Amino acid sequence: MNRFADRLLAMLLLAIGMLCFTRVYFALGGGGAGEAFASARLAFFGAAGVVSALAALLFWAGLLPGRSTHDPKTPLFGRGAETQPGGRPRLRRLFAVVPFLAVLALVADQLGPWSRQPQDAGKSLIAEQTVPSAPEGQDVTSAPAPEPEAIQPPAPASPSEVALAPPVSPPEAAPAPAAPPQTVAPLPQAPPPQPTQPDGHREPxxxxxxxxxxxxxxxxxxxxxxxxxxxxxxxxxxxxxxxxxxxxxxxxxxxxxxxxxxxxxxxxxxxxxxxxxxxxxxxxxxxxxxxxxxxxxxxxxxxxxxxxxxxxxxxxxxxxxxxxxxxxxxxxxxxxxxxxxxxxxxxxxxxxxxxxxxxxxxxxxxxxxxxxxxxxxxxxxxxxxxxxxxxxxxxxxxxxxxxxxxxxxxxxxxxxxxxxxxxxxxxxxxxxxxxxxxxxxxxxxxxxxxxxxxxxxxxxxxxxxxxxxxxxxxxxxxxxxxxxxxxxxxxxxxxxx
Structure with a gap:
């Protein structure tokens, strides 16, 4: 019976360990270790996951026996009494308490204010959507910004060139395009005011x-x-x-x-x-x-x-x-x-x-x-x-x-x-x-x-x-x-x- 209970406990501890590892993975965005992993919160979940997995292995293998239990079919005293090893109760408690604390931390981490998205997330999303896309095949981040063309002063003209050059008449101004016809919708009329009388009802x-x-x-x-x-x-x-x-x-x-x-x-x-x-x-x-x-x-x-x-x-x-x-x-x-x-x-x-x-x-x-x-x-x-x-x-x-x-x-x-x-x-x-x-x-x-x-x-x-x-x-x-x-x-x- 104790052996069966230890294996059930081992399966529960393994599940807790997997939850801790999953929390660390999603907090890192599924990628490698970065600044987020340096936080104490994620370090705790990582350690709790390791301890839970180790405890699951020990309980499954039966290496953490508990206190001796008495079989009701055997006498309490005398030659027929059976004894069992005293077990390792302190070590059992240690390996059981850490995963329990991990469960509490998981609940608090899920419901705490730090689990919410920052308020600037919506703003950054809007900003991303307004960035113009680059032509296909061009890297926007690596493309150099266009430089303004250098403005060269005109070379001085010789006297003969000035004398032989025909007079240049100013270009005729293009006629301004006619404004397109417009149709302006009238403003909606406000509903007529409701009649009132001083001695009427003041509510429905x-x-x-x-x-x-x-x-x-x-x-x-x-x-x-x-x-x-x-x-x-x-x-x-x-x-x-x-x-x-x-x-x-x-x-x-x-x-x-x-x-x-x-x-x-x-x-x-x-x-x-x-x-x-x-x-x-x-x-x-x-x-x-x-x-x-x-x-x-x-x-x-x-x-x-x-x-x-x-x-x-x-x-x-x-x-x-x-x-x-x-x-x-x-x-x-x-x-x-x-x-x-x-x-x-x-x-x-x-x-x-x-x-x-x-x-x-x-x-x-x-x-x-x-x-x-x-x-x-x-x-x-x-x-x-x-x-x-x-x-x-x-x-x-x-x-x-x-x-x-x-x-x-x-x-x-x-x-x-x-x-x-x-x-x-x-x-x-x-x-x-x-x-x-x-x-x-x-x-x-x-x-x-x-x-x-x-x-x-x-x-x-x-x-x-x-x-x-x-x-x-x-x-x-x-x-x-x-x-x-x-x-x-x-x-x-x-x-x-």
Missing amino acids: VVWLAVAPDGLSILSASTDRTIKLWDIDGKRLIRTLGIHKDMARTALFLPDGARALTAGDDGEIVLRQLADGAVLHVFSSGQNGGVNKLAISPDGKRAVSGHDTGRVIVWDIEKGSVLHVMPGHDWSISGVAVSPDGTRAISGSIEGTLKLWDIGTGKQLRSWHGHERGPYGVLFMAAERHLITGSGDYTIKLWDLDSGREVRRLEGHSGTVYALALSADGKRLLSGSLDGTARLWDMETGNEIALFDSRSGPVYAVAFAADGTVLTGGYDRTIRDWPAGGGDAVALFPGAPE
């Missing part, structure tokens, strides 16, 4: 909601504010409230007199629209910030999705918690409530969708619907179908009875971040991080219109009461687009930067 708009009467809009922004806008008057009614952290959602209650707002501070605030007064605060506590919020059609229940992966059902009238549903392993990216108010859907950032019973808090179905998070989630009016828009750039229509994908809408080149369904359920509006909003025909799945903001991601979409399209996004502006396509109107511009 991430949520839009239209009032039940269609006369006003709620917007939420990463600047933490919730604003209430008058559509017809094109003015800010009031800043409805301010969250302690990024505002995420702002929803009108069916009565048109109150609103629920939520944000990353983990609070869901019931506010009065008339003056912004806070009526009640629902705090999620340790369940984390509120990523998305949905309200039942009757306004009695609210469902919130949190960054801890939990889904909470709230009783708005009683101001209490009905259920905390910890089914997701990842942060919630979207939630929605069915038209009859009995079920809720939640999606998490890894693509999982879960269907819940709001009354009991039980999970009804779970499936992996997207490769990335579904940020837009909507029930269709028939309640048997669900629409999701995702980070995998797709929009999918699902059959809730079977969990089967019915249709896929493709066209966006970025995360589909927001969805809105028209009142008649025939048109779908999507907003994407690719900077566009798109209008889809739900019956055919065809794209009807494209709205290109040309000013960054679109985070929020909604249908106005007259059927036009509303968008909000990175440029802090709420825009109104014709439903058939065309240029937008900056309905409520952002604040000056």
Whole structure:
């Protein structure tokens, strides 16, 4: 057994020696010894390689026995006890320690700052590339530099030569060549300045909601504010409230007199629209910030999705918690409530969708619907179908009875971040991080219109009461687009930067 171990050790020492020799070889550029070999670093690797190779030979030949070991089959005492030579433990340790130090030095030499190329290497390479090449067959280094020709003063002319020489007229000046015609490209025009208004949002708009009467809009922004806008008057009614952290959602209650707002501070605030007064605060506590919020059609229940992966059902009238549903392993990216108010859907950032019973808090179905998070989630009016828009750039229509994908809408080149369904359920509006909003025909799945903001991601979409399209996004502006396509109107511009 000891003999076998010594031979394994010999093979390891031989490998270490080869690494040391290889390090010396590459440091010298594969050539002969030069100034680099005089360094202590390379001298150490050379010596370590020799010691490792010698140790490998000695261990392989069995010339460095260790301490005596006892065979468990023989007695410890008495005549039957066997003894073995004491070995050479100090010499064994010496030949084992030096290669071990060599390994440490190899690691340090590879990771140390001296292993990097000098900063002037790139400059020298550029200099080499700019040196002109010599004609084929000529040695540039040995070719002498051309010497300037000696300038000899002209010999004085004799008087007869001067008299007989015909007068020399100065040569006629050659006409200057005509300048070639030029075509100068015009400078690119700077984009027109974006309109601003002092009371606009100061950061991206991430949520839009239209009032039940269609006369006003709620917007939420990463600047933490919730604003209430008058559509017809094109003015800010009031800043409805301010969250302690990024505002995420702002929803009108069916009565048109109150609103629920939520944000990353983990609070869901019931506010009065008339003056912004806070009526009640629902705090999620340790369940984390509120990523998305949905309200039942009757306004009695609210469902919130949190960054801890939990889904909470709230009783708005009683101001209490009905259920905390910890089914997701990842942060919630979207939630929605069915038209009859009995079920809720939640999606998490890894693509999982879960269907819940709001009354009991039980999970009804779970499936992996997207490769990335579904940020837009909507029930269709028939309640048997669900629409999701995702980070995998797709929009999918699902059959809730079977969990089967019915249709896929493709066209966006970025995360589909927001969805809105028209009142008649025939048109779908999507907003994407690719900077566009798109209008889809739900019956055919065809794209009807494209709205290109040309000013960054679109985070929020909604249908106005007259059927036009509303968008909000990175440029802090709420825009109104014709439903058939065309240029937008900056309905409520952002604040000056």
